[in-house]
Amino acid sequence: MKRMILIITILCFFTEVVVYADIDPTQQREEYIIKDDNSFGDGSVRSGTGGSYGAKTVTGEIREEYTANNGDYSNRQFKDGINLDIFPKVNSRNNNSGINVIGLSNYSKSDELIKKIKMKSGHWTGISLTYNGLISSLRDLSLPADASFMTQSGKSIGISINPFSYTFAFSPRVGLLVGVGFEINNFRFDQNIGLKRENGGIMVDNQYNEKGIPLKKTKLTTSYLNVPLLLEIQFGPKNKWFVNGGVVGGLLLGSHTKIKAKHPELSGKFKQHGGFGLRNFHYGYTVNVGYKHFAITATYYDGLLFRSGKGPELRQANVGFSFLW
Numbered sequence: 001m002k003r004m005i006l007i008i009t010i011l012c013f014f015t016e017v018v019v020y021a022d023i024d025p026t027q028q029r030e031e032y033i034i035k036d037d038n039s040f041g042d043g044s045v046r047s048g049t050g051g052s053y054g055a056k057t058v059t060g061e062i063r064e065e066y067t068a069n070n071g072d073y074s075n076r077q078f079k080d081g082i083n084l085d086i087f088p089k090v091n092s093r094n095n096n097s098g099i100n101v102i103g104l105s106n107y108s109k110s111d112e113l114i115k116k117i118k119m120k121s122g123h124w125t126g127i128s129l130t131y132n133g134l135i136s137s138l139r140d141l142s143l144p145a146d147a148s149f150m151t152q153s154g155k156s157i158g159i160s161i162n163p164f165s166y167t168f169a170f171s172p173r174v175g176l177l178v179g180v181g182f183e184i185n186n187f188r189f190d191q192n193i194g195l196k197r198e199n200g201g202i203m204v205d206n207q208y209n210e211k212g213i214p215l216k217k218t219k220l221t222t223s224y225l226n227v228p229l230l231l232e233i234q235f236g237p238k239n240k241w242f243v244n245g246g247v248v249g250g251l252l253l254g255s256h257t258k259i260k261a262k263h264p265e266l267s268g269k270f271k272q273h274g275g276f277g278l279r280n281f282h283y284g285y286t287v288n289v290g291y292k293h294f295a296i297t298a299t300y301y302d303g304l305l306f307r308s309g310k311g312p313e314l315r316q317a318n319v320g321f322s323f324l325w
Contacts, residue, residue, distance in 0.1 A: 120239050122167035122177030122232045123288060123324050128160040128297055130320030132185040137315055138300060147312030149204040153190040156219075158183065158318065160226070173234045181226040183250060185316070188219040195220055195257045201277035201310030208261070217260035217269075224250035224282060245287035248299065252280050277310025279303060288322060295322040 134150055135141045143150060162181035169175035192215050194205035208215055232244035256273040284301035301316040 120234060122165055122175055122179075122230065123242050123244060123290060123295060123322075124162050124165040124177055124179040124181070124228060124230065126162055126293075126322055126324035128162070128320055128322040130158050130160065130297065130299070130318040132156045132158040132187055133317045133319070134187060134305070134314045135317055136313070138317075144313055147314055149189075149191055149193050150187070150312065150314070151190055153188045156186055156188040157320075158185040160184070160322075162226075167232070173239060175232050175234075177228070177230050177232055177244070179228055181228070182253075183224045183226050185222045185224075185318075186219055187221070188217070192218075194218055194259050195272075195276070197272065197275045199310075200275065202306065208259075208266075211265065213261055213263045213266050215259050215261050217258065220255065220257050220276070222255045222278060223253045225253055226250035228286060230286070230288075240292050241290070242295075243287070243289045245285070247283065248286045249281065249283040252278055252282070277306045279305065279307055282316070284316075290322065290324070293324050295324060296320075297322045 131154075133141075133156065134143065134147070134152060136144050160181055160183045162179055165177055165179035167175045167177040192209050194208060194215070195202055195218075196205040197203075202220075207213075226248050227250070228246060228248040230244040230246035232242055234240075234242045254274065255276055255278055256271050257276070258269065258271045260269045261267060281303075282301045282305075283303050284299055286297065286299040288295045288297045290296065297318070297320055299318040303315070305314045305316055306312065
């Protein structure tokens with residue numbers, strides 16, 4: 001398991017993919033970086049200024065746009081008050097370079113471009129540390145009566161390692177992303193009980209209480225291969241802030257129980273693998289809110305953890321932090 005985590009962590013640094021949709025640059029309410037060597041000293045950009053004041057870069061969001069001179073050029077007004085005259089790629093002013101000329105009195109200077117700000121890669125690839133909680137549902141965060149023996153300690157900490165993401169950006173701030181992740185959950189219990197297999201399900205094992213053997217650790221561990229489908233919105237300067245949310249589904253890879261004791265009658269660590277009546281698949285909803293490489297993450301798995309009749313009617317909820325790259 002430790003070797004697998006190390007390999008997955010190394011892969012995380014190499015597997016981010018971003019695909020940009022072919023967005024019509026005349027759409028309103030898009031962000032642009034505007035370059036023009038005929039800029040006024042106050043940062044405004046206009047056509048026909050007749051002089052060079054040095055190249056400037058201005059970022060703004062389009063408020064409205066209209067065409068003039070029978071479509072010969074368009075004027076775009078930005079929210080910060082900047083106005084641009086933008087001439088089409090091929091027009092009557094002998095600009096056949098295939099590049100938009102922006103507000104220039106000398107129309108042969110076709111190296112001055114209008115460039116869209118592209119969305120950054122979506123935020124999935126990285127490592128998450130979360131508290132793994134067992135609950136009845138979102139409406140009832142307590143345990144059901146048949147799971148009263150599964151009260152948890154604050155050490156129920158799991159890890160998710162997400163090595164791959166693929167982002168389809170269809171606007172400068174909005175994109176859809178999918179990925180692959182490995183989730184390892186640790187449900188650490190605070191009662192002096194163990195868990196055992198019985199009839200293909202899971203049951204409480206009270207022998208340690210009956211024999212007076214104190215357990216230093218007792219837990220259930222599960223691992224899944226997850227695939228998310230998330231909608232992400234990026235905002236703020238240079239798209240440093242983000243929020244994404246959507247659905248996630250996963251395939252059960254394995255499970256085991258573990259107890260640890262130090263007693264004359266029982267000493268050491270003991271594991272029991274598989275066959276606890278867990279469902280082979282889980283599904284739920286996840287949301288992440290963050291800044292650059294850090295996020296607060298929450299996931300709720302709406303499906304029951306165990307198959308019908310094989311264990312308590314429990315659902316899982318994870319809350320924690322993510323470190324992304």
